[in-house]
Amino acid sequence: MNKTISFFLIFILGFSVYYFVDLFYFKSIQTFVKELSGSKALAHVVAYCVTMVPLIIILKIIFPEKKIISLFSINKSVLKGFSTAFIGTLPMLLGYFIYFKLVQSINFQSLFINSISSPFFEELIFRAFLIGTLYRFTRLGFITSALFGSLLFAQMHLYQGSSFTQLTEIFLITFLGSVFFSWVYFETDFNLWTAIFLHLFMNLYWEIFNVSDNVSGNMYGNLFKILSILLIIALVIYNKRRNKIPLQITRKNLFIKTKQT
Known part of the structure; x- marks a missing residue:
């Protein structure tokens, strides 16, 4: 498969996974961490860190030699x-x-x-x-x-x-x-x-x-x-x-x- 096509397919797939994880689970993660820690601010940071995992994985797949x-x-x-x-x-x-x-x-x-x-x-x-x-x-x-x-x-x-x-x-x-x-x-x-x-x-x-x-x-x-x-x-x-x-x-x-x- 052409490298350019492969790049865009993986990139689009990765962002799509992130988007749906963020859409369906961001608030749930945020609520869980807030109830556990009592901190709305911490819950917001943790929810972002978790939902961003697909983006990090995709970048490492596309650019294995580069640092995040x-x-x-x-x-x-x-x-x-x-x-x-x-x-x-x-x-x-x-x-x-x-x-x-x-x-x-x-x-x-x-x-x-x-x-x-x-x-x-x-x-x-x-x-x-x-x-x-x-x-x-x-x-x-x-x-x-x-x-x-x-x-x-x-x-x-x-x-x-x-x-x-x-x-x-x-x-x-x-x-x-x-x-x-x-x-x-x-x-x-x-x-x-x-x-x-x-x-x-x-x-x-x-x-x-x-x-x-x-x-x-x-x-x-x-x-x-x-x-x-x-x-x-x-x-x-x-x-x-x-x-x-x-x-x-x-x-x-x-x-x-x-x-x-």
Whole structure:
């Protein structure tokens, strides 16, 4: 069988197994661990770790010689990822500090789940595995690699809305957010920590300030988020030009790459 066909069959099978394990068993595992430990935060982490096992197995089958931390792109500089994300999200932090009040009470377990655990695992699953593996190890371009993963990522956040308008806004915002995180991940030398910390800080500021009940937000909430996105793009492009590194994503590889990354 052709190697490319074998790769895609195994990759699709592996993600399908993960998807159904996550769909049918994530909440059960979470509930079991929570009842056992009394910790909602620990239960969330354990449920993710268990449901991610099929992804790890598939990566080792496809790339037996490569290390898992390399395949998930967490072997890069944590400090670089942190600094880029923190500086880039300063417009959100400062803007929210000026225009919004801090929430009156904080549930720290929920804060951990929404601002640390979810961003970390979602970036591993969607950006590193589902989108990153396709872009890094096949001839698929940026859009063709990011499309399905971003659509699925957006679909998973629809629970936050009720009306058609809210659902549409949430879907578009999370879809475009996924594409943006993917671009940052690729352009920072496949350093997933940049995307993880971006996701973390954006969620954190949204959680600790009284911005909005869901990701669709409001005028000022979205304005400062957009300013942060523009600053991050500027920082990434400036750093690459200063170091004379060509952009990873160009018009030539939006759909198909002329050569594998």
